[in-house]
Amino acid sequence: MKLLSSVSVKGNYRKKGNIYQFKDPLILCKRTGSVVEIEKDRVIIDADITGIDKIYFNTNSGNLIISTNLRDFISGPVDQELSEVQEKIGYVPYPFTILSNVRKAPPGLRTIITSDNKEEGFKYRFEPGDQLKIYNKKTGFDKLKFKEDLIKLLKENSPEESLISSFSGGFDSLFLLNTYREKCNQIVHFLEDDKINISSYRKQFRDIDWHIIKNSEPFDDKDRKRFFSAIDEPNCDPAGFAEYLIARRVRENKKTRTGAIMNGQASDGIFCNSTVYFKEFISGFMPEFIRKSRFLDLFSKHEKGFFGKVYDLTVDTKRRFFRAYLHDVNLGKDYVEEIGRIFDIFAENIENDNTHLLAASLISLRYSLYGIEKVRSAAHALGVKYYLPAMSVNVISYVFSIPSRFKVGYPLGKRIFIKSYPEISRMKFTSRAFMPQVLKKRFFQDQSVEESDVESRYRKYFLDNWLETHKGVARLRVILSRNFVSGKKKNTYVYRDRHIVSKRTGTVVEIMDDSVNITTDVMGIDKVYYRIKGTTVEISDKFTDFTDEGINKEFVKFQQEMGYVPYPFTILKNVKKSPPGLSTEISLKNHSVICSYHPSDQLKIYDKSRFSLKTFKSGLTKMFLENYPKPLIPSFSGGFDSMLVTETYKDQCAHIVHFREDNKLDINYYKEVLPKAEWTIVENNIPFIQKDIKGYFNSVDEPCCDPAGFAEYMMIKSLMRNRHIRELPVMNGQGADGMFCNDPSYIKNYVAEKIGFPFRFKIDGLLRKKTISAKIYAMGIDTKTRFFETHIPNINISSESMQEIELIHDIFTGNIDNESTKTFAAVKLSLIYSLDSMEKVRNASRAFNVKYYLPYMSSNIIHEAFSIPARFLIGYPKGKRLIIKLYPEIKKKKFISRNFMPDHIKERFIGEELNETNYQKYFFREWMSANGVSL
Numbered sequence: 001m002k003l004l005s006s007v008s009v010k011g012n013y014r015k016k017g018n019i020y021q022f023k024d025p026l027i028l029c030k031r032t033g034s035v036v037e038i039e040k041d042r043v044i045i046d047a048d049i050t051g052i053d054k055i056y057f058n059t060n061s062g063n064l065i066i067s068t069n070l071r072d073f074i075s076g077p078v079d080q081e082l083s084e085v086q087e088k089i090g091y092v093p094y095p096f097t098i099l100s101n102v103r104k105a106p107p108g109l110r111t112i113i114t115s116d117n118k119e120e121g122f123k124y125r126f127e128p129g130d131q132l133k134i135y136n137k138k139t140g141f142d143k144l145k146f147k148e149d150l151i152k153l154l155k156e157n158s159p160e161e162s163l164i165s166s167f168s169g170g171f172d173s174l175f176l177l178n179t180y181r182e183k184c185n186q187i188v189h190f191l192e193d194d195k196i197n198i199s200s201y202r203k204q205f206r207d208i209d210w211h212i213i214k215n216s217e218p219f220d221d222k223d224r225k226r227f228f229s230a231i232d233e234p235n236c237d238p239a240g241f242a243e244y245l246i247a248r249r250v251r252e253n254k255k256t257r258t259g260a261i262m263n264g265q266a267s268d269g270i271f272c273n274s275t276v277y278f279k280e281f282i283s284g285f286m287p288e289f290i291r292k293s294r295f296l297d298l299f300s301k302h303e304k305g306f307f308g309k310v311y312d313l314t315v316d317t318k319r320r321f322f323r324a325y326l327h328d329v330n331l332g333k334d335y336v337e338e339i340g341r342i343f344d345i346f347a348e349n350i351e352n353d354n355t356h357l358l359a360a361s362l363i364s365l366r367y368s369l370y371g372i373e374k375v376r377s378a379a380h381a382l383g384v385k386y387y388l389p390a391m392s393v394n395v396i397s398y399v400f401s402i403p404s405r406f407k408v409g410y411p412l413g414k415r416i417f418i419k420s421y422p423e424i425s426r427m428k429f430t431s432r433a434f435m436p437q438v439l440k441k442r443f444f445q446d447q448s449v450e451e452s453d454v455e456s457r458y459r460k461y462f463l464d465n466w467l468e469t470h471k472g473v474a475r476l477r478v479i480l481s482r483n484f485v486s487g488k489k490k491n492t493y494v495y496r497d498r499h500i501v502s503k504r505t506g507t508v509v510e511i512m513d514d515s516v517n518i519t520t521d522v523m524g525i526d527k528v529y530y531r532i533k534g535t536t537v538e539i540s541d542k543f544t545d546f547t548d549e550g551i552n553k554e555f556v557k558f559q560q561e562m563g564y565v566p567y568p569f570t571i572l573k574n575v576k577k578s579p580p581g582l583s584t585e586i587s588l589k590n591h592s593v594i595c596s597y598h599p600s601d602q603l604k605i606y607d608k609s610r611f612s613l614k615t616f617k618s619g620l621t622k623m624f625l626e627n628y629p630k631p632l633i634p635s636f637s638g639g640f641d642s643m644l645v646t647e648t649y650k651d652q653c654a655h656i657v658h659f660r661e662d663n664k665l666d667i668n669y670y671k672e673v674l675p676k677a678e679w680t681i682v683e684n685n686i687p688f689i690q691k692d693i694k695g696y697f698n699s700v701d702e703p704c705c706d707p708a709g710f711a712e713y714m715m716i717k718s719l720m721r722n723r724h725i726r727e728l729p730v731m732n733g734q735g736a737d738g739m740f741c742n743d744p745s746y747i748k749n750y751v752a753e754k755i756g757f758p759f760r761f762k763i764d765g766l767l768r769k770k771t772i773s774a775k776i777y778a779m780g781i782d783t784k785t786r787f788f789e790t791h792i793p794n795i796n797i798s799s800e801s802m803q804e805i806e807l808i809h810d811i812f813t814g815n816i817d818n819e820s821t822k823t824f825a826a827v828k829l830s831l832i833y834s835l836d837s838m839e840k841v842r843n844a845s846r847a848f849n850v851k852y853y854l855p856y857m858s859s860n861i862i863h864e865a866f867s868i869p870a871r872f873l874i875g876y877p878k879g880k881r882l883i884i885k886l887y888p889e890i891k892k893k894k895f896i897s898r899n900f901m902p903d904h905i906k907e908r909f910i911g912e913e914l915n916e917t918n919y920q921k922y923f924f925r926e927w928m929s930a931n932g933v934s935l
Contacts, residue, residue, distance in 0.1 A: 006115075007038055011068030022053040022068065026379040027372075028159040028260050028387040030394075032131060034105070036066055042114045049108035049131040050391045052372055054232065057113065057124070059101045064113060064122055070233050073102045074470045077477060077535030080593060085329050087459045091235045093326065093339050093365050095126070098234060098463075100534040106342050106365070108132050126342055128349040131393070149398065154179050157392040161260040161385065164188055165208075166246055169201065172264030176389060177205065184208055186256050188249060190242040191215055211253065213245050223248070228469035230381030233373065236462035238440050240374030247378040260385040263375055267390045318343055321361050339365065464592075476588040477536045478511045481545060495526040495541060499845035501629055501729050501853045503860075507578075509539060515587035522581035522602040523735075523857045525838055527702070530586065531575050532593050537586050543702045546575045547933045556935070558795050560921045563705045566792065566805050566831050568597075571703060571924075572933075579808050579831070597808055599815040602859075616868075617887065623860050624648045629853055632731045633657055635715060638665045641733030643895045644887065645855055646674065653677045655725045657718065659711040660684050666894070673893060682711070682718045688909055692717070697930035699847035702839070705923035707906050709840030716844045726850070732841055735856035783823045784809060791832055805831070816866075 013020035013036065022034040034053035037044045043064065045055050057066045058073060065072065079100040082092050092098055094106040103124065105111040110129040113122050142149075154176075164186040167173045177184060188211040189198065202210055219241065227244050243263075250256045321343065322336075331339075346361055372391070379386045389395065440458045484493040487508060495507035507526040510517045516537055518528050531538045531546050540546070549572040555565045565571055567579040576595070578584040583600040586593060624645070631654035634646045638658075646653065657680045658667060671679060688710065696713050712732075720726050787809065797805075812827050838857075845852045855861065906919045914922070928935060 007043055007064045007066065009036055009038075009066045010072055013068070022048065022055075024052065026383070026385055027052055027376065028161075028385055029389070029392050030157045031391070032393055042112055045105045045111040045113070046129050046131070047105040047107050047109060047111065049129075049393060050372075050396065051107040052376075052388070052391060055105040055111075056097065056102055057105070057111075059103060059122055059124065070097060070099065070102065070104075071470055073097075073099050076100060076102060078467070078592065079534045080532060081330075081332060081335070081534070083463065083592065085331065086234060086463055087456065088329055089326070090237070090459055092233075094342060095338065096335065100536075109342065109345060126345055128345055132346070132349045146402075150395075151179055153392075153395050153398055154389050157389055157395065158183060159260050159385075159387050161258065161387075162186075163262045163387065164250055164256050164259045166243075166261050166263045167201070168264075170264075172267040172390075175267075176262060176264050180262060180389075181205075184262070186211065186250075186259060188213065188246050188256075188261070190246055209255070211249055211256070213242075213249055217245055219245070224465070225469065226381050227377065228465050231373070231377040231466060232380075234463050234466035235373040236459050237374045238458065240377050243374045243378035244381060247382045247384040251382045251384055257384075260387045262387045262389065264390060265372065265375055265388055318347065321365070325365070476512075476514050476516065476586070476593070478516045479536065479538045480509060480511070481538070481540045481542075483541045484509060484539075495521065495528070497526065497541075499849070499851055500525050500842065501851050502855070502858045503626070515585060518578040518584040518586075519600045519602065520578040520580050520582060520584065522859065523838075523862065524580040525842075525854070525857060528578040528584075529570065529575055530578065530584075532586065532595070533574075535588055535593055537593070543570065543572075543575075543577075544931050546572055547931050549573045549575055551928075551933060551935050554798060554801060556924075558792075558797070559703060560924055561795060561917060562791070563920045563923075564832055567808060568804060569801060582808065582811060597811055599811055603812070603815045616864075620861070620864060621648060623858070623864060624855050626860075628652060628731075628855065629729050629851075632729050632853055633719065633725060635712070635730055635732045636670070637733070638670065638895060639733075640890070640895045641856070643890050643893060645731060645733045647887075647890055648855075649731065650674060650676070654728055655680065655719075655722075657682065657715045657730065659715050669894060680715075680718050680722070682715050684905065685908075686714055686718075688714065693909075693926070694930065695847050696843065697926050699843045700839070700927055700930075701842065701846070703924050703927035704839040705920050706840045707909075707919070709843045710905060710909050712840045712844035713847055716848045716850050719850070720848050729851035729853045730845075731853040731855065733856060734838065734841055735854060783813060783827065787827050787831070791828070 009020050012023055012025075014023050018038045020036040020038075029050070029052065031048055031050055031052065034048045034055050035046045036055065037046075043057075043066065045057070045066070047053065047055055054068060054070075055066065056068070056070050056073060057064065058076070067073070077100045078098060079096070082096055082098055086092050086098055095103045095111075097104055106126060108129050108131045110127045111124055112127060113124045115122055158180065162185050163180055163183045165173065165177045165180070165184045165188070167177065167187045167189045169189075177187070186209050187205060190213045191198070198210070198212065223244065227241070231240075247261065250259070250261060318340070322340075326336075326339075342365065343361055372388070375386050375388065378384065440454055480493055483496055485496050486492070487494040489510075491511045493509045493511070495509075502523075502525065507521045507528050508519045509528070510519075516539070518530070518539065520526065520528055527541060527543070529540055529543050529546060531549065538546070552569065552571055552573045552575075555569055555571055559565055559571050568576040568584070570577055579597065581600060581602045583598045585596050585598060587596075588594075625648065628649055630652040632649065632652055633655045634642060634649065634653055634657070636642045636646060636656050636658045646656070653674065653676070656674065656677045658665075659682045660667070661684060667679070667681060692713065696710070699713075700709075716730065719730070784806070788806075792802075792805070808831065809827055813823050816823060838854075841852050841854065844850070903914075907913055910919060910922050927933075
């Protein structure tokens with residue numbers, strides 16, 4: 001790619017050969033201006049030191065576009081992380097913008113852009129620009145001649161037009177009005193709520209016409225639209241509203257419309273230092289001294305004392321700047337490093353006088369965003385000329401020659417000027433915040449908002465309206481990876497897992513222009529993870545695609561104590577998983593990516609159908625047989641689940657695999673019951689070597705530590721040694737406990753407590769009407785409370801996370817038949833079930849590339865199971881008795897209901913004695929190690 005042919009320059013430039021020089025007809029101020037120079041193999045941008053000229057460029061398109069208008073790039077995506085910064089602190093620091101991949105050249109620096117030898121992008125870097133020379137400290141500063149020199153410099157930059165002073169009553173406006181008194185024939189003042197005494201100023205400037213704009217002056221929708229249309233970047237200095245009203249009044253008046261408004265904007269940043277510096281840092285070093293001293297005394301009596309001490313302290317400027325201007329903002333490491341590099345260029349190329357450096361950095365990294373944008377927006381909105389004397393290059397160069405001892409602090413820094421202007425010092429000038437909260441409220445039309453919320457609400461309103469006004473618009477970009485294939489409908493992708501064999505609807509992803517909809521399989525077998533970066537959504541079925549995100553520390557304790565993380569969260573930051581059975585909608589609204597959850601068609605499986613004990617057995621057997629592959633290998637545990645599926649599929653069983661547990665199950669008995677099948681017995685003490693540990697953890701996609709996964713892994717490993725059967729699918733009865741009965745903790749912890757006695761009666765009593773099940777049902781024990789107390793116990797989760805978990809819970813409970821035990825089982829399925837029971841099967845299948853068949857997890861069987869009335873479902877293992885009664889041939893056999901994995905297997909796997917918490921921590925650590933994730 002030839003760089004020269006790929007560059008286009010847009011906006012307010014005049015061209016001279018291959019050089020483009022910035023020209024702004026509205027902002028009148030003699031300055032060097034920004035220059036863009038296009039060479040054969042690079043582009044050089046020398047940015048104006050004042051920050052008035054803004055130069056934007058993209059970084060990843062085939063053609064390099066350079067423009068003075070951010071609006072030329074508005075069709076690109078919004079950077080979500082930086083939009084949060086914008087809402088919080090009101091601006092985006094150089095070199096970034098609100099748009100992804102669009103940068104702005106820092107003031108006073110040289111930006112060099114080169115091709116990266118790829119079709120899709122460019123590289124850029126920053127160097128010191130010639131304009132940084134204005135910061136070189138002049139020798140021979142004479143404070144006695146300061147007034148004369150400054151006035152001379154200001155008058156040299158005076159425009160030809162007559163001036164209209166924008167008067168606030170503060171020192172800046174008084175100082176400039178006195179300086180330009182001969183040229184000012186009009187004064188315009190925005191009357192604020194503090195009601196400064198205008199009459200006293202009118203007496204002092206009685207030869208000048210005054211225009212008073214009241215605080216209550218109407219600001220209608222037309223003004224609002226025009227105002228936002230003129231703003232090139234959403235830097236929400238609220239004084240911009242007042243500046244617009246001032247410019248509107250000037251424009252409407254025949255006497256004033258040909259003049260230029262003179263604004264003292266930028267004086268605070270040029271003539272003195274920042275408020276934050278004085279308040280937060282100097283006062284921290286010498287609070288007692290400051291409290292006892294008068295302001296004027298600081299300049300007269302303690303010139304070499306107080307300021308000398310401050311100067312000698314040489315407080316770290318970089319740290320001070322970042323604390324002051326990027327406080328409480330979570331910026332990614334790459335952003336902070338780039339901002340830091342720009343700061344360092346300034347620090348290395350100007351005289352290292354602490355206060356000079358801070359003020360210079362203020363201009364370079366954010367000043368123009370605050371001080372100039374409100375003037376620019378008012379000027380561009382109404383075509384009014386503005387004059388900013390404090391922002392001319394020679395004035396900035398001069399004031400930075402003032403030694404720091406004369407300019408530390410705010411409002412102390414202004415005293416050097418006040419002492420030089422005795423005629424002003426006698427006046428009543430006011431230093432205060434320009435814009436009262438009430439005007440912000442009126443502007444965004446919400447008087448009811450609390451004072452403490454005004455700033456955040458206002459900034460969000462400002463950002464939303466700016467984006468809405470300039471919509472071109474950001475489009476949602478979706479990256480879909482891994483195990484998805486094109487569906488029957490256009491833009492639809494269906495999840496396909498070649499390992500887990502079960503007839504089910506599966507997960508569907510539908511991609512539209514401004515939204516993506518993930519309808520997730522209700523069984524929880526198909527897991528869909530997603531990450532939102534700006535307006536890019538990355539979707540994958542493989543969790544380890546996102547391990548570069550780092551750990552979500554909020555859920556570390558949860559993972560280590562409970563062994564899982566509830567939907568929709570994961571153990572990784574900024575990565576979520578779509579809840580089973582729901583529709584997860586990720587949409588672009590108002591240029592922000594919003595995620596929401598809705599009921600999907602898959603929730604219809606919970607609709608209660610007519611249930612009959614007579615037809616249940618035949619219907620269940622028929623559905624089982626409709627969903628089987630043949631031949632297959634049952635994974636046999638000796639419990640009722642494996643007995644039922646093995647009995648159902650005994651004609652298709654080519655082999656049976658069994659993990660021998662400590663309870664010494666009588667395999668010979670089962671070999672007689674199933675005489676045609678061959679058996680593979682995996683002994684409890686089979687070696688689990690380091691290679692197995694590594695292979696196992698490499699197959700675990702998410703650290704959901706069901707210990708039975710070790711046994712599943714060892715069984716599949718044993719099968720792999722037999723080449724005649726290793727291609728066959730393994731059938732597992734996993735899922736029955738969650739489908740056909742309720743959770744053990746419900747009976748153990750809650751019902752027994754409510755009823756007042758433990759369950760010591762015949763199991764068959766559960767099937768009688770008006771017995772224990774009816775009492776439980778009549779009590780209507782709160783399902784939500786039960787779920788959260790059981791599955792999210794005593795773990796601190798942020799209120800935002802808990803609200804999202806509760807929202808998913810409520811969607812389920814609001815859209816399925818509200819019968820207490822059914823609801824509880826359904827919610828467990830939706831929020832944690834697949835993590836508890838499915839992961840071990842998935843891990844084993846991935847480790848050895850073996851197909852698994854899960855009959856209980858087919859959609860139609862789940863539908864049938866949830867049509868069973870609650871009175872037949874309550875309790876574990878009692879809930880299975882319904883099915884047992886219907887299968888007398890199985891009832892006669894010796895099946896065992898018990899926990900699958902003894903603790904000593906975990907201990908042998910880890911190599912030490914342990915409790916459950918230690919085991920889960922070990923599992924978590926090993927998973928992180930295997931997947932390259934650091935805590």
